Amino acid sequence: MLVREIMTCPALSIHADADLDAAIQLLAGKRVTALPVVDEHEHLVGVLSEIDVLRRAVEPDTRAHAIPVQQTAPLPKTVSEIMTTSPHTTTEGADVTDLIELFTKTSVKSLPVVRGPKLIGVVSRSDIIRALWRTDADLLDDLRSAFHDYGQDSWKISVEHGVVKVGGVGSSRERDIAAAIARSVLGVRRVHVIEPEDPAA
Structure with missing residues (x-):
């Protein structure tokens, strides 16, 4: 099974200079775990995942702590501030079994599919499961x-x-x-x- 046979195309993506609130709305509204981040040429420059958001975009709630919480750095406002640069990627001709090995050994749930520097799709663990579900x-x-x-x-x-x-x-x-x-x-x-x-x- 090859990536091009199961990938989602075109990919849902967001620009690096986009407002972080818009990215969070996309993640929540589309129920995806990560968004490829592209520049003005639709070249992949990073990935914004749920983990990236959770690490940086939520401030501690002082009501839940017995001692005062130290003031943290200003909350990020744009995607580029918290996205993961140099993310894992794959190509349309890759063997899906190679992706499965990556998915099972890491916390990665989806991968951007690139042709050179350009984003052309996304492949996820869910895509593989759907492909296997046939009588x-x-x-x-x-x-x-x-x-x-x-x-x-x-x-x-x-x-x-x-x-x-x-x-x-x-x-x-x-x-x-x-x-x-x-x-x-x-x-x-x-x-x-x-x-x-x-x-x-």
């Missing part, structure tokens, strides 16, 4: 269509819990092609190309 029957229909489009109707295809088995006789190259066709279908979790005489087939 086996729907996957089988799409797999049969994909194999037919490539003139590969001789392969026997089955699907169980998103795992695809492709059976048939073919050279090593033909088996690789069959596996690539199966992996191109959105929602496929794993592919096994099996020789007909294999007991597992």
Whole structure:
């Protein structure tokens, strides 16, 4: 599964010089956890996340503290004051499994998708979950269509819990092609190309 197959495009973004209140309204209103931050050329310059806002945009409430709270620095007013610069990014041709590793090892919930310096989309953990939520029957229909489009109707295809088995006789190259066709279908979790005489087939 590739990023371009599941990413949200165009991306919801905000400019670096935008008012922070407007950014918070976007985060809350659109129910997103982070906003890519762009310059006047739509080039990515940072990311504003919920964590960035929570760290800097809320002043302690003196009513909850037994001792006086020290005065903090002035509250930020623009996105550029608190955004994360040099954020993690990905590209449209990246393998989604590489993103999953990042998502599971860090607090990152979404990534800007860039083409060079330009923002073209966003991919999130939710996008991956939505892509995986497909019935086996729907996957089988799409797999049969994909194999037919490539003139590969001789392969026997089955699907169980998103795992695809492709059976048939073919050279090593033909088996690789069959596996690539199966992996191109959105929602496929794993592919096994099996020789007909294999007991597992």
